[in-house]
Structure formats: structure tokens, C-alpha cells
Amino acid sequence: MAVQGTQTVNVNWRAMRQESMGQRILRRFLRHRLAVAGAVVIIILALVAILAPYVAGQDPYYQDYSAIRTPPSREHILGTDPLGRDVWARLVYATRVSLSVGLVAVMIYTIIGTILGALAGYYGGAVDTFIMRITDVFMCFPLLIIIITVVALVGASLYNIMAVIGLLAWPSICRLVRGQFLSLREQEFITAARCVGVPGGRLILRHLLPNCVGPITVAATFGMAGAILTEASLSFLGLGVPPPQPSWGQMLTDAQKLTVLSRMPWLWVPPGIMIALTVLCVNFVGDGLRDALDPRMRID
Amino acid sequence: MSKYIIRRLLISIPVLLGITVIVFLLIHFAPGDPVMGMIDPTQGSFSAELIERERARLGLDKPLPVQYVMWLGRVLRGDLGYSLITHKPVAKLIGERIWPTVQLTLSALLLSIVVGVTIGIISAVKQYSWIDYLTTLFSFAAVSVPGFFLALGLIFILALKLQWLPTSGMQTLGQPFSVGDRLKHMIMPVMVLSVTITAPLVRYARSSMLDVLRQDYVNAARAKGLREWVVILRHALPNALIPLVTVVGLRLPALFEGSVIVEQIFHWQGMGSLNIWAVMNQDYTTLMGLNMFTAILVLGANLLTDIAYAIVDPRIKYE
Numbered sequence: 001m002a003v004q005g006t007q008t009v010n011v012n013w014r015a016m017r018q019e020s021m022g023q024r025i026l027r028r029f030l031r032h033r034l035a036v037a038g039a040v041v042i043i044i045l046a047l048v049a050i051l052a053p054y055v056a057g058q059d060p061y062y063q064d065y066s067a068i069r070t071p072p073s074r075e076h077i078l079g080t081d082p083l084g085r086d087v088w089a090r091l092v093y094a095t096r097v098s099l100s101v102g103l104v105a106v107m108i109y110t111i112i113g114t115i116l117g118a119l120a121g122y123y124g125g126a127v128d129t130f131i132m133r134i135t136d137v138f139m140c141f142p143l144l145i146i147i148i149t150v151v152a153l154v155g156a157s158l159y160n161i162m163a164v165i166g167l168l169a170w171p172s173i174c175r176l177v178r179g180q181f182l183s184l185r186e187q188e189f190i191t192a193a194r195c196v197g198v199p200g201g202r203l204i205l206r207h208l209l210p211n212c213v214g215p216i217t218v219a220a221t222f223g224m225a226g227a228i229l230t231e232a233s234l235s236f237l238g239l240g241v242p243p244p245q246p247s248w249g250q251m252l253t254d255a256q257k258l259t260v261l262s263r264m265p266w267l268w269v270p271p272g273i274m275i276a277l278t279v280l281c282v283n284f285v286g287d288g289l290r291d292a293l294d295p296r297m298r299i300d
Numbered sequence: 301m302s303k304y305i306i307r308r309l310l311i312s313i314p315v316l317l318g319i320t321v322i323v324f325l326l327i328h329f330a331p332g333d334p335v336m337g338m339i340d341p342t343q344g345s346f347s348a349e350l351i352e353r354e355r356a357r358l359g360l361d362k363p364l365p366v367q368y369v370m371w372l373g374r375v376l377r378g379d380l381g382y383s384l385i386t387h388k389p390v391a392k393l394i395g396e397r398i399w400p401t402v403q404l405t406l407s408a409l410l411l412s413i414v415v416g417v418t419i420g421i422i423s424a425v426k427q428y429s430w431i432d433y434l435t436t437l438f439s440f441a442a443v444s445v446p447g448f449f450l451a452l453g454l455i456f457i458l459a460l461k462l463q464w465l466p467t468s469g470m471q472t473l474g475q476p477f478s479v480g481d482r483l484k485h486m487i488m489p490v491m492v493l494s495v496t497i498t499a500p501l502v503r504y505a506r507s508s509m510l511d512v513l514r515q516d517y518v519n520a521a522r523a524k525g526l527r528e529w530v531v532i533l534r535h536a537l538p539n540a541l542i543p544l545v546t547v548v549g550l551r552l553p554a555l556f557e558g559s560v561i562v563e564q565i566f567h568w569q570g571m572g573s574l575n576i577w578a579v580m581n582q583d584y585t586t587l588m589g590l591n592m593f594t595a596i597l598v599l600g601a602n603l604l605t606d607i608a609y610a611i612v613d614p615r616i617k618y619e
Contacts, residue, residue, distance in 0.1 A: 133311075133314050133315060133318065134318065136315045136318070137315050137318030137319055137322065139553075139598075140315065140319055140553075140595040140596070140598045140599045140602070141319075141322070141553075141591060141594070141595045141598075142553035142554070142556040142557045142594055142595075142598065143553065143557065144557035144560060144561075145556060145557060145560060145575060145590075145591060145594060146591060148560070148575065148576075148579055149326065149579070149587055149588070149591055150326075152579045152582070152584075152587065153326065153329065153330055153331070153584075225443075225444065229444075229446055232446050232448075233446060233447075233448065233561060236446075236448045236561070237560075237561070237564065237576060237579075238580070239579065249446070249448075252448060252449060252452065255452050256452075256565065258455075258460070258467060261452060261455060261456055261460065262456065262460045262461075265456075268449075268452060272446070272449035272452070272453070275445075275446050275449060276441075276444050276445040276446065276449060279443075279444040279445075279446075280440060280441065280444035280445075283440055283443065283444055284440065287440075
């Protein structure tokens with residue numbers, strides 16, 4: 001038994017030495033079956049978004065007044081909406097909105113949060129207190145409510161929504177990066193770098209930040225799921241992407257009318273499922289990344 | 301202890317001021333003339349002369365910082381301005397909507413604590429069982445399905461197809477108020493509201509219980525020959541619940557976010573639907589009043605959470 005145990009350990013060590021960090025992360029990620037499934041679905045959705053004109057097959061803006069709210073048929077596989085537009089085509093084009101809002105908004109707030117968190121965590125003292133109090137203030141406003149308010153002020157459009165989510169959702173990333181910096185700052189490799197005279201800026205960019213990439217990536221992935229949900233909620237409430245551009249949340253707005261809800265499920269069930277599926281898959285990927293990137297997890 | 305509470309209170313003051321600065325700036329940058337939302341409409345019709353007199357009285361012709369201080373003074377006296385649409389005082393408008401929202405959010409919070417903690421504890425005790433696996437899947441689904449889709453789905457099934465529950469509203473029209481009727485109208489909104497906040501509670505309850513079950517005193521209790529359920533319920537559970545105080549306290553913003561959507565769909569006359577109404581009618585004074593009110597509630601909840609945590613966990617040092 002003991003001999004066998006030693007052998008297994010030896011094999012693992014050899015395997016580890018041969019693979020790079022990227023390979024190890026990939027191997028760990030691939031072991032998370034739900035995450036892999038999620039990643040595959042997201043890649044397919046991204047392709048659908050890019051190739052929307054080919055996948056849709058029809059014009060999502062064309063209004064056919066002779067076919068209003070018709071149930072699914074061979075001509076319109078998911079039926080038509082109140083303006084006689086093809087629901088499948090709109091569903092396909094709406095992928096673009098959800099994915100682009102998720103990606104851009106999260107990129108904006110990850111950058112803001114990382115910069116502020118890094119400054120607070122590295123410099124400490126008054127800088128830290130100042131940034132953290134601002135973070136506290138922002139965290140008191142429920143995110144969706146303050147986003148609704150600001151969108152109401154600046155007007156609803158695709159770019160405004162990206163910007164508003166991006167400019168308001170940074171506090172959680174800021175806290176995360178600050179916490180990472182605070183604990184990393186005390187470690188020996190940072191003291192060593194300081195002793196050989198590495199300047200502050202380089203210390204932050206080359207020594208501290210690379211060690212936070214894992215947690216930031218995980219938080220940004222979960223953040224993308226949140227941003228997609230936020231955009232869908234805004235559009236559902238009529239504060240999102242303005243018509244005629246299609247978005248999943250907006251396609252569900254009509255279902256608040258009981259006749260649509262009870263008699264025309266093809267209008268609201270598909271977009272609802274698409275939102276849930278997309279967010280679920282992004283969350284799965286986030287979970288997989290957390291397992292793959294966390295260096296404290298046991299190595300096997 | 302009291303020192304800790306005092307220090308915690310002092311930290312909240314700059315945050316409170318920060319909240320008011322943000323709300324003030326939002327009012328200032330809102331389209332239209334801010335003076336329109338600050339004049340008491342009982343003074344008669346808004347003549348140009350009255351508007352100018354009020355502008356001077358309210359200090360809106362002074363520099364921005366002076367305006368802020370004067371506005372803050374009015375806010376501290378409970379004057380949040382007047383609705384641009386109904387011309388009622390904003391504080392009164394919000395006041396009328398608090399109780400319905402409290403009914404929904406408090407019920408949802410209680411429900412999700414009971415359900416979340418129970419599921420979390422079971423899946424920790426039966427780690428890696430099918431229950432545990434199912435719980436993880438449920439948690440993922442719960443945070444991924446948008447609240448409005450879940451709400452519409454429930455209305456479709458429970459109200460339209462099975463006809464068990466009313467589709468929306470706070471009570472049956474034309475009938476006097478009764479508790480049973482109110483509860484019937486509350487079932488679906490509370491369900492939707494609690495789903496999203498239950499998932500994090502399950503996760504924390506599970507990991508907290510797993511931590512506790514690894515402690516030596518749990519083994520000691522087992523070694524004494526106590527029955528397993530006694531070990532779990534009497535020795536492990538109370539300690540596993542301590543970190544949950546924080547999690548529950550931090551759910552408040554999520555509850556307010558959820559109530560905006562839930563109240564809108566179920567036509568519940570609370571703060572959430574007032575919020576949407578204010579947005580749709582561009583009633584900026586009401587909107588900003590709501591923002592400030594919820595932000596201050598969240599700040600207060602955070603404060604209480606920290607203090608409660610310090611009380612229930614004697615291991616925390618406060619100096």
C-alpha cells in the first residue's frame with residue numbers, strides 16, 4: 001500500500017513538472033463537466049450572435065401585417081409577435097445584445113474596480129480609507145435601483161446601458177482586489193522585490209496584479225452573468241435597449257398582458273429560456289474557473 | 301463592546317453624507333428645473349413670481365455647495381420635496397408604500413432563511429449525496445433564472461392554468477380586507493422574491509456547517525456517545541449559524557432589487573412599483589427620494605448586522 005502510494009505521488013509530480021501553468025488550468029477546467037458544457041453553449045451562442053443574419057434566415061425587423069401573433073408554423077418556427085415580426089429571428093439577433101452588454105459592462109467595471117482596489121490595497125492609509133468609504137457609499141444603493149435611476153436620467157440605449165452598468169457595478173471587484181493586495185503585500189516575495197528596489201508602479205503591475213488575475217477572472221465571469229440579468233431586467237421594464245432592436249428581456253415585456261401570457265406562450269417562453277440558459281452557462285463557467293484557478297485547491 | 305459600536309457608528313456618518321451627496325447630484329443633473337419639485341403646492345398655482353421667490357428662499361440661486369447644505373437641512377427635517385406629478389410630499393408617498401413592501405420582503409426573508417438553512421444543513425450533513433448534488437444544481441438555477449420569467453411562469457401555471465391563486469393585486473377587488481385573502485395574494489410574489497436570495501444562504505449554510513463538523517468538539521461530542529442528530533442540532537448547528545448573520549444582513553439590497561420587479565409584475569402597491577411608476581412618469585423627486593430612503597435603510601441594516609455579529613460571536617475582538 002505504502003509503496004503504491006509513493007509511486008502515484010511520483011507520477012503526479014513528473015506530470016506536473018512537464019505541464020505549463022496554462023495546461024494545468026485547462027486540465028482542471030476540463031474536469032468540471034458542467035463548466036465544459038457551459039463553455040460549449042456560450043461558444044455556440046457567440047457564433048450565433050456573430051452569424052445572426054445566417055442563423056436567423058429572416059429579417060428581425062420586417063413587419064408582416066398579414067401574420068400578427070401567429071403560432072409557430074413552418075414559415076415562422078417560433079411564430080410571430082404583435083407587429084408580425086418573426087420571433088425566431090428576433091431571438092437570434094437578441095443574442096448580440098445580451099452577450100455584448102455582458103462583455104463590455106463587465107470589462108469597464110473590472111478595470112475601474114481593479115485600479116481603485118489596487119490603489120487602496122497598495123497604498124493603504126488615507127488613500128485606502130477614502131476609496132473604501134466611497135465603495136461603502138456605492139454599495140448602499142441597491143444596484144438595479146440606482147441603475148434604473150441613472151438610465152432614466154441619461155436615456156435608454158445599448159451604449160448607455162453598458163456604460164451605466166460599467167460605471168456603477170465596480171465596488172465588489174474593488175473590495176476583492178483590495179483584499180488580495182492586502183494579503184499579498186505582507187508576503188515575502190513582495191518584501192524581496194522591495195528590497196532590491198522595484199518601484200511602486202512596477203511592483204503593482206508585475207508582482208501584485210498577476211497574482212490577482214485568478215480571482216478577478218472568476219469574479220468577472222460571475223459578474224457577466226449578473227450584467228446579462230440586469231440588462232434583461234431593464235429591457236423587461238422598458239428601460240433597456242429601445243425598440244425596434246430586439247432583446248430577450250424586452251420580448252418578455254408583452255407577456256405582462258394576461259392574454260399573451262395564457263394564449264401565446266411562443267412569445268415569452270423562448271426568450272425566458274434563453275436568458276436562463278445563458279446566465280446558467282456563464283455561472284457554470286465561473287464555477288469551473290474558480291476550481292481551475294484557485295491555487296489553494298489541492299493539486300491533483 | 302460599546303466602544304466597537306460607537307466606532308462603527310462613527311464610520312457610518314461619512315457614508316451617510318456620501319449617500320446624500322450622490323442623491324443631491326442626481327437631483328441636480330436630472331432634466332428640468334429642480335425647483336419644481338421643492339415648492340409646496342398648497343401655496344397655490346405656480347406663477348413665475350412664486351417660482352422665483354421660492355428659488356431664492358430655497359437657495360437655488362446660490363453656489364452648488366451652499367445649495368447642498370440647505371437641501372441637506374431640509375432633508376434632515378424630513379422634507380424630501382414634492383412629487384412632480386401628484387404634487388404630494390415625497391416623504392408621504394414613500395410612507396404609504398413602506399408597509400406593503402415590508403410585508404413582502406420580510407416574509408420572503410423569513411421563508412428563505414428557514415428553507416435555505418434547512419437545505420444547506422442537510423446537504424452538508426449528507427455531503428456528496430444526491431441531495432447535495434441536487435442542492436448545488438438548484439442554487440445555480442435559482443441565481444440564473446430571471447425573477448420576472450419565474451414570476452410569469454408561476455402566474456401561467458398557478459393562476460391561469462390551475463386557477464389556484466389570483467394573478468396579481470393585493471386583495472380581491474370589491475371584497476373587504478381579510479388576512480386569508482392577503483396571504484393568498486402574497487404566495488407568488490413571496491416565492492419569486494425568496495428564490496434568488498435563498499441560493500446564497502444555502503451555499504453559506506452548507507460551507508459553514510461543513511467547517512463546524514470538522515471541529516474537534518464535534519468529534520468529542522460523538523465520542524461521548526451522543527446520538528448523531530443531537531450532535532448536529534445541539535452542538536454543531538448553533539455555531540454554524542453565526543456567520544449566517546452577516547449573509548442575511550447583506551441580502552437587503554437584493555431584496556429591494558427583487559421587489560422592484562416582483563411588485564411591478566404582481567401590481568403590488570409598494571416602494572418597488574412606486575419606483576417604476578416614478579421612472580415611467582419622470583417624477584425625479586420621488587425617484588431620488590426612494591433612492592435615498594433605500595440606501596439609508598441598507599446602511600442601517602449593514603450597521604445592525606455588524607453589531608449583531610459582534611454580539612453573537614464572542615471570538616471577535618473589538619478595540
